[in-house]
């Protein structure tokens with residue numbers, strides 16, 4: 001199996017991370033993989049915000065916790081949070097950002113770094129306590145966050161998928 005296929009088949013969502021920094025050079029390459037993802041009509045109306053400060057990541061998690069009424073929410077306490085955002089009016093923003101996130105997950109896997117999609121922001125970006133943090137992170141006010149990538153070295157073996165989609169070849 002070639003390395004790309006191996007990454008595609010073996011990457012799994014990781015939800016427990018070690019407290020171990022990720023080298024800056026690897027973070028930069030992982031974001032680069034996101035930037036090179038396909039985007040509808042090549043518009044690239046996205047921005048990638050990289051948060052490497054665990055206290056700031058937790059502040060965002062706590063704001064999400066409050067807005068959604070969850071308990072002990074920490075987004076799995078990742079080492080790094082990559083926040084792709086996109087113009088609210090972009091026709092393909094959601095799809096573009098999903099492609100970018102998958103590139104990010106696969107690039108992370110290639111460095112032995114675990115990742116998981118964090119979905120909670122998309123409906124609550126404009127809640128004042130969330131937007132205040134997005135403003136602080138310099139995410140444009142006309143952007144929405146459809147999903148984020150939590151990254152860190154895995155602290156546990158991932159679960160294997162219990163189901164994968166069906167395939168049917170038509171001859």
Ligand SMILES: Cc1cc2nc3c(=O)[nH]c(=O)nc-3n(C[C@H](O)[C@H](O)[C@H](O)COP(=O)(O)O)c2cc1C
Nearest residue numbers: 011012013014015116117118119120147158159161
């Ligand atoms: C649109 C989308 C939203 C997701 N949201 C979350 C999330 O908020 N939290 C989480 O732990 N995993 C989330 N996931 C990860 C999925 O649960 C995971 O990909 C799925 O269970 C398959 O497992 P695997 O990634 O290990 O193959 C999300 C995945 C997608 C594609």
